[in-house]
């Protein structure tokens with residue numbers, strides 16, 4: 224299968240003055256980046272009509288989920304769209320023109336930096352931005368503003384798996400193989416990921432493994448993905464939230480003790496086995512069952528199932544894959560947990576498809592399932608506090624020198640590493656924190672851990688500038704709002720969860736008052752007297768980005784827009800425009816590397832690095848009356864819901880926050896189905912409608928994090944972070960739950976707008 228040509232087509236509609244235009248592009252939401260046709264019908268004097276339809280592409284095979292198929296609704300929301308820059312005066316916004324607002328921002332930045340230093344201004348980016356904007360925002364922070372204080376919301380999504388992959392493989396590409404490789408698997412172990420809700424077209428790649436009874440889902444909830452294991456399709460294992468690390472160590476203990484490990488592979492392709500063996504040896508299943516909530520027999524069965532499958536794969540059988548998601552990564556030991564999942568895959572001889580040069584077929588591998596639309600590109604183009612474009616490191620002299628050369632600045636003028644996201648926001652406005660913040664495509668008032676504290680800090684800033692296309696809850700807090708382009712109004716590239724680089728195409732004209740961030744950065748850099756060139760066309764920025772990543776781990780230098788427009792399958796690293804000679808499972812010629820590590824891992828010696836993994840803490844029993852609060856996503860909403868809560872069909876389907884409670888927990892705390900509960904942690908409280916289900920553990924409750932106001936799940940979560948990745952512990956918060964008192968419940972239906980509905 225080849226990707227369809229990505230060109231716009233125009234045709235007059237017979238018998239009417241309407242013009243229809245169809246553009247091939249990709250969904251605005253998640254990292255599956257489903258291909259879609261967006262058709263725009265223009266009739267004089269009427270609002271445009273829009274349609275979306277799934278297009279042929281390996282990740283989605285023509286399908287779209289409910290979010291993708293309604294994405295065009297965002298283009299209609301013109302009344303709700305920010306169409307002019309806004310300046311807050313006396314607590315209310317007034318419209319302004321661009322000259323006024325950019326002059327004001329530049330003046331205030333100059334004043335704040337002259338009083339408090341360059342690092343008094345911070346920048347917060349997003350995994351939703353195109354590669355070009357991600358590249359430009361990192362450059363704007365370091366060259367335009369001269370600040371080290373930049374990080375982004377992907378710190379809360381991908382940082383643990385990213386760190387673990389870097390430590391073990393020497394490189395972070397979420398899935399180092401194409402998604403279609405899963406189609407032929409005999410066994411897939413999926414830890415902490417609910418793809419059936421978050422990226423439904425993914426599920427078709429699990430059909431084969433389900434037919435073979437080989438899908439294993441590890442999740443404290445019987446999620447929609449866990450339901451896929453029913454009727455003999457696989458196994459659902461329900462550990463306590465945060466029990467995954469010990470579970471994986473215990474599975475490794477059994478694999479090593481019972482001889483399932485692939486000794487030849489481990490000798491040829493890894494270092495550090497003995498260190499890992501010693502640390503896993505402490506976690507025999509009978510010891511691990513208390514810490515994990517999973518019985519010793521089930522742990523042994525899991526290890527043997529994986530061992531059998533991997534052994535068969537070594538001898539020409541179908542491959543075995545281990546995949547992780549945020550459920551196991553968003554913990555204060557998320558890096559160790561992802562490292563344990565990778566280590567288990569290595570013990571079984573899977574990553575890289577097996578032994579170098581092996582002719583007996585591919586054995587499988589490890590991957591992490593990136594969440595945000597450009598979650599992969601977003602973490603490699605230089606908006607991370609410690610990184611420069613191409614996965615180069617801010618602290619590495621050679622990396623600094625190369626990027627400085629491209630930027631035309633002195634390497635000494637590039638600031639050092641800044642604070643990671645949670646620390647940046649939690650220290651904001653304090654003695655060691657930034658006094659001004661630029662926020663781009665991120666709704667931190669809802670998505671940050673301990674969100675109440677973040678909102679308090681935002682209100683204390685000397686200057687908050689938010690660039691967005693809707694007035695998000697964060698934008699409402701801003702001093703200045705800059706209206707920017709959304710998805711179908713811009714050109715650019717995105718990098719999907721497989722490391723495949725894709726073209727995003729402009730299908731509609733943006734509102735007259737909206738501007739691209741590329742233009743905004745250029746205008747502000749000019750006003751601030753910054754050095755370097757500041758191109759404003761995405762294709763020009765891509766050319767610069769190619770140079771900045773040349774020779775780096777995430778090398779895009781061999782790519783250009785023309786190749787992507789031809790629908791070529793390009794997976795980084797792409798040091799050369801030449802086809803690698805590889806073809807994908809669907810027969811596409813591949814540029815770059817779709818399957819990584821087949822000959823060597825990315826460390827200097829070519830080997831993967833195993834090492835000891837020792838849990839720094841074990842799940843403490845909750846105090847009397849406490850439960851574990853965990854969060855996640857619904858099928859109908861995306862991230863903080865800034866976009867999806869504005870799509871009528873999605874808002875109607877999921878209009879308000881709810882909390883899933885086990886029947887025993889409901890009985891214990893006198894909660895009733897469809898009643899309201901107050902959840903409270905040391906940081907805040909939230910109100911949620913109760914859904915009673917036996918699909919969740921009795922010691923755990925779950926709420927989605929898409930909703931604002933009193934339904935903001937992150938009012939409860941805390942700023943505890945993983946010391947290696949700075950990932951917050953979103954998935955395990957001690958909390959209490961009780962029925963809401965009459966005065967705390969929402970007003971009856973009809974007396975209120977549905978929470979989360981379009982403004």
Ligand code: SF4
Nearest residue numbers: 250252253257288291
């Ligand atoms: Fe595909 Fe994700 Fe968009 Fe759904 S939200 S259509 S799964 S890219």
